[in-house]
Amino acid sequence: MIEAKSIAKTYPDGTGALHDVTFDIRAGESCAVIGPSGCGKTTLLLIFSGILKPTEGKALIEGEDVTASLKELALIFQDYGLFPWKTVYENASLGLELRGFGKRERKRIVSSLLKDLDLQGFEKYYPKQLSGGMQQRVAFARALALNPKIMLMDEPLSSLDALTRENLQNFLLQLWRQKRITMLLVTHSIEEAVFLGRKVIVLSPRPGTVIKSVDNPDMGDLNYRTREVFFDKCREVRQSLDGGAI
Numbered sequence: 001m002i003e004a005k006s007i008a009k010t011y012p013d014g015t016g017a018l019h020d021v022t023f024d025i026r027a028g029e030s031c032a033v034i035g036p037s038g039c040g041k042t043t044l045l046l047i048f049s050g051i052l053k054p055t056e057g058k059a060l061i062e063g064e065d066v067t068a069s070l071k072e073l074a075l076i077f078q079d080y081g082l083f084p085w086k087t088v089y090e091n092a093s094l095g096l097e098l099r100g101f102g103k104r105e106r107k108r109i110v111s112s113l114l115k116d117l118d119l120q121g122f123e124k125y126y127p128k129q130l131s132g133g134m135q136q137r138v139a140f141a142r143a144l145a146l147n148p149k150i151m152l153m154d155e156p157l158s159s160l161d162a163l164t165r166e167n168l169q170n171f172l173l174q175l176w177r178q179k180r181i182t183m184l185l186v187t188h189s190i191e192e193a194v195f196l197g198r199k200v201i202v203l204s205p206r207p208g209t210v211i212k213s214v215d216n217p218d219m220g221d222l223n224y225r226t227r228e229v230f231f232d233k234c235r236e237v238r239q240s241l242d243g244g245a246i
């Protein structure tokens, strides 16, 4: 579904962000990407969303070169990306509105999503009246309204407190289990990568290249965090990261 073939990216000012990055993610698979700050993770997501072009190599989705505005792709960033002057309901239905969905259809889809995301009753609130966790859930509602096949996420939970973050990790895991969306999640957290990634790709310091692709077959249930295999897997990822830093 998602393929990186020897991707390299050098910015026009000469900064090398990525070097020979190769991996693939199967349809319905959930993959986490972890690596030190500045190693090119955001750059990689921008390449897969068609916003940036790689200097070398190819970024393919379903065998095709990526193009901007791919319909089945949702992008979620850390800063939520909500419009402050629009209400929760308006923010969540924005994508549908842009795609020309009628009023009734929008209401049907958005109301049900806001309910799933525990935001019922907040439709008329503005982002600044919500907590960070609620704002991020509105951003998820907006992305999910379009029923994406692929979700690219750049540290979507990293500005949230620990408990809210765990709740949203649980939400993402359940979402993935129910809908089998292909997920590519960039995170700084080893625990988050191991909880949510069926595969964890470890990148080296800049220019980022794949140090290791860690198979994580035991992920997938909400109790994983408390199991011995979870800690073993976290240790394995940590060791790969440390190895790359030396």
Ligand SMILES: Nc1ncnc2c1ncn2[C@@H]1O[C@H](COP(=O)(O)OP(=O)(O)OP(=O)(O)O)[C@@H](O)[C@H]1O
Pocket: 011, 012, 013, 015, 016, 017, 036, 037, 038, 039, 040, 041, 042, 043, 044, 206
């Ligand atoms: N527009 C740009 N022009 C020049 N250099 C850039 C540009 N954007 C990013 N870079 C550089 O490319 C490298 C990778 O940046 P990127 O934002 O992809 O890293 P990252 O892994 O997402 O970091 P973080 O974990 O801190 O978010 C960095 O050294 C950064 O300074």
Ligand SMILES: [Mg+2]
Pocket: 041, 042, 043, 154
């Ligand atoms: Mg980044």
